[in-house]
Amino acid sequence: MVQSDLKKFFTYSFFLGILILPLVGFATTTFDAPRAFTVWGVFVAILAFGLIIKVIRHSGGYKNLSDSLAPIHKQIKDKLTAVPAKYYILALLAFAVIYPMATNRYLVDVGITCLIYIVLGLGLNIVVGLAGLLDLGYIAFYAVGAYSYSLLNLNFGIPFWFCIPIGIAFGCIAGCIIGYPTLKMRGDYLAIVTMGFGEIIRLMLNNWDKLTAGPNGLYGMAKPALVYPSITDGGLTWVTFHLKSLEALYFLALAIAVLTVVGVRRLDRSRIGRAWVAIREDEVAAELSGVPTMWLKLLAYALGASFASVVGGFFAAKLSYTNPNFFIFMESCIVLCIVVLGGVGSTPGVIVAAVILSAVPEIFRELQNYRMLAFGAAMAAMMVLRPEGLIPATRRKRELHAAEQHQHEES
């Protein structure tokens, strides 16, 4: 057993070397040996770590260790769960409100990015986590939102708040366009088609110069504005307050995120949410229990798309700028990473993962080129060590562990 693991370790290290050394080493025309070997070294170290864990597990050491840690683990867990969930939520909200006042502009900006990813993650979670449909082109709906707002605002001067419902409608339509032809597809096929759809949207935005200004992008959209009545000596007047400051935009993003959390949670607990989970579990049984599976899958796409569209409109308004390169395939991957890393179907998990995935790249700015590599490694590690995600949804956890048990019984 250990021998075959060792063999695996060496083969993987070797092939990683073949991949990484030239890829990383030839940044320019000359071979940068120290850099290449450092990166390779990191990966080999990760593999070695995995090997060591495996060996310890097999020798029974791990079991002893985890057994001795179990009571402590349980104690911590009991303490944590003894506090009602609402205190955590209140604490988190309080933190989110104080955050922009206690930090600098740069961090507020990171905070906004993070909130956007939370909304995207939760929206995709409807499609992937609840209804069990894989979507690799999710960012296209974000693009639809961004461009809906940009075009409507630039061409017709429609204000932000009116563009949002229109953007939602466009998002729904786009969701149905991608959803309808894929209703009968599953797994890999669905992944490929949705990925293609994402790219089609991006390429369309890139090439439809007349409408979208192509790769130059659109700029000059108005910021969202609050309009409220005010009493001055002239009587009642309407005051327009443009949300120009980063803090104001942060609070708008926070409001969108909070509404999304509430909305997704309500959906999850309604008959619609149950029907989605039923479809994920066994589509045939769901259909034969009276659930209109086609319609509900379409609804999942449309609703997921709506959330992305709202936050896409916000994104365009915040920057007053948008261009097709914001919506590359990698973005879809990041959102999917957030869902998988956090725990498919789990709202708190998605929030935590969104925070991690938007904060970590900022912390390790120098490593930007290896971002994809790191994501890939993180995902692979996650799949092996904790497939249910950081904060698993109770349902999902059961599902995976039942499968595991099944395997044990079979083998």
Add this chain to the structure above:
Amino acid sequence: MAELLLKNITMKFGGLLAVDNLDLEVPSGKILSLIGPNGAGKTTVFNLITGVYKPTEGTITYNGKTLNGLHSNKVVSRGIARTFQNIRLFNSMTVLENVQVGLHCRTKSGAIRALLNTPFLVREEKEIEDKAMAVLEFLGLESFRNDYASNLDYGNQRRLEIARALATKPGTLLLDEPAAGMNPKETADLMDLILKIRDTGLDIFLVEHDMRLVMGISDMITVLDYGQKIAEGTPKEIQNNETVIEAYLGSGGKK
């Protein structure tokens, strides 16, 4: 009036004739059993009725209206519910949630109502829970309400499937080998349960290999062999039917 009526139903899978020109009628308020050797086409008949397969030929009507071409979920909302030969529960959902899914086709609040948490939705969700609990109580599963479906023992999983089907408020219940894998005690309980369900006014269409169960509760029996109806009658008539005995012995012994 006959509720569920199959006329000249034929089903071909490529060259295989799974159901051959079958006429069948599930009488109102009665228990009709469909028996036959393995591979006779019994499950296929269920799949045809519930819209999983489209018949190559023939018509299926329910309460005078045709079911041909309907999506399965529409067949269910018309009033035909079924269980599966291989248990198909939503394993990571609780017992209660499984039954609540069955109520989907009898309730109507959509995504907008859910997002806004309207009073209508709140009321309906309460109603869904109450009705689901009532079904669980009818089947004696109420104490398992918060258990995961996969944690139930075999007999109770079969019961839960029936519960989920009953939650759709059917007029006709199709049961595909509900006693498979049950011990004698569980089978006896199941027998009482099926009679109890019939007494609430449902028509029951039963596919089953357990002859004691079939002979004990059926009002009528239809025998299928290689997709063809070879006999029809009361349990007594079927027991003494030469063709039937031959079909069973010919295909590897009586069960």
